[in-house]
Amino acid sequence: MNDPCGAMYDPTEDLYHLFYQWHPLHFNWGNISWGQATSKDLITWTDEVGWEGRDALxxxxxxxxxxxxxxxxxxxxxxxxxxxxxxxxxxxMYTSVKWLPTSWSIYYHPHTESQSLATSTDGGKTWTEYEGNPVIWATTETAPMYWNITGFRDPFLEPFPALDAVLGVSEPHYYAVFGSGIKGVGPRMPLWTAPASNLTDWTFLGALWEPVGNSSLGPVLSTRTYGYNFEVSGFFALPDRTGDLHYFINMGAEGGNLTYEPQSHIGLWNEGIVTRRSNGSADFAPVAGGMADWGIAYALTSFNDTKNNRRVQYGWVQEDISADGGSFSARQQGYQGSHTLPRELYVHEVDNVVDPDGTLNASKSAVLTKGSNGQYTAQTLGIRPLRDVVTGLREGASKQTFPNKNYTSTTMLKTQGSSSLELKATVKDAQGAFGLIVGASPDMTEYTTIVYEPSNNTLLVDRSHSSTIVGFQNYTVTGYFYPYTLSMNGSTSTEPVHMNVFLDGSLLEVYVNSRFALSTRIYPSMECSTGYGVYADAAATFEHVRAWEGLKHVWTDRPLNSSSELVWDTPAETNNYTWWTGD
Incomplete structure (x- = not known):
């Protein structure tokens, strides 16, 4: 399983839908299809039709x-x-694929990808392809884009009244952005539009903006690089507390700088100023940005949750395996890939910020607006797990509460906890690096350390002791997090650091101060590796330390063993294993 797709709320049925790319009969990539699940509350989920084989297709x-x-x-x-x-x-609206393989780094066969529509009138149980598919048939070096493209896929389709107003259109429109790029030039996010009254009639407006290949908005540590091709793009607006709109994009960037992570694709976000071009298209000028997830979550996509008036994002967390071409444990697991917790995206705002040495402004991680008192309001993309979902996951869990305490060294809080865990802590007055430990065995043969390093403003997940099994990646995951300096009543202080960690088997998600998210894998080899604690290399005050052990099982209709028969792809199904490897 990989990309989350088609997440939406259906007001007719009062039901959430979440689709996903997957191979129905195998654990490796190929025969890419859409599966489907539904939920009343984004907490517990039901497979559409069933969970076995092709049932969820x-x-x-x-x-x-x-x-x-x-x-x-x-x-x-x-x-x-x-x-x-x-x-x-x-x-x-989906990308229909006629030719494989495809990659930004190889020759793009004309009409490899096109854009198509399918509809359901029975709540998603059955689907009908639009008879006029594909509705967008543009390809490399042809009208209307005339680009030597690296790819053209993953439509992000939404109504966008604010963009209607910017462009001055006479009737409501839907807009779609895609992942793309121009070979030898740089990545692109093509913008297309259709009148709301006819979603089969699409017009190309142009690229939202034209980044140079592998360039960056700011320092590589804090903003990373754009690479050479975009995938799974998104374009939306969020209001701040005064009601002013902020325009954001998200994109999967391929082929970028590998200084801080070894994977060649990462998820990014940018905030920008949107204006109307002279040709009637939209221009996006980036002003801030960073990684949408500082770990290995990719293909991040969001939807407008109209039931709760919020924007919700999901991401795909791949496995992180190094041996046997990245698949040595897949057959034993019986699956590959999962999705993140649902995350709320919003405009995160903090007042009374000072930037004495200019580091925050130079990082391009937030937009700083100076007030009459000389202090700043910092605004950036906020990200946090949905509060109602977290509350639901805690139902039935065993809650542990620990006293506020100043720690001067690493201390285990429990030697036996759970492999399904939430752990929270607030840290202040730290004299050095600090963080949390999860996935620890009683003898500390296995453990994973989540560390904030103030000397270079990095949030690290040290996996060097996460597993005794050779074959899983164990490099340290590096994210950028800059705590704000606040000025209150004539004195300055560093804001407390709020860590919120979720562990589900091998899947680890870390959230910090509602503006940082990181997902990775840890793969403990021993069933007893469920302990947790605090990390401190110097004095630090830990407050509100709480844990919830044994989080809710959300697939209530599935048996605990939901394995299906593994079916190997044949040479005929894969063009002698050239379309996909079939392994």
Missing amino acids: ALGPTGFGNYNGLGIFSGTAQPVNLQGEQDGTITI
């Missing part, structure tokens, strides 16, 4: 030679019909 490839013959790549869903009306219809 919503859309699948139709065979070589057809516009969608070799794959159903990422896309989005909206609870409207093709005329933009809410009548119980659900519409999906």
